[in-house]
Amino acid sequence: MAAKRKPPVLQQKKEQVNRKAALWIGGSIALFILAVSVLIVWSQL
Numbered sequence: 951m952a953a954k955r956k957p958p959v960l961q962q963k964k965e966q967v968n969r970k971a972a973l974w975i976g977g978s979i980a981l982f983i984l985a986v987s988v989l990i991v992w993s994q995l
């Protein structure tokens with residue numbers, strides 16, 4: 951009797967972590983750009 955193979959679980963977890971990392975990196979870059987632009991506008995007032 952052959953044992954049933956389980957579907958690969960590690961790949962799904964890897965993709966989920968990569969998606970979360972991409973969201974965090976994108977969010978932090980957007981926050982940085984927003985902060986720099988606010989400082990530039992504020993310094994010209």
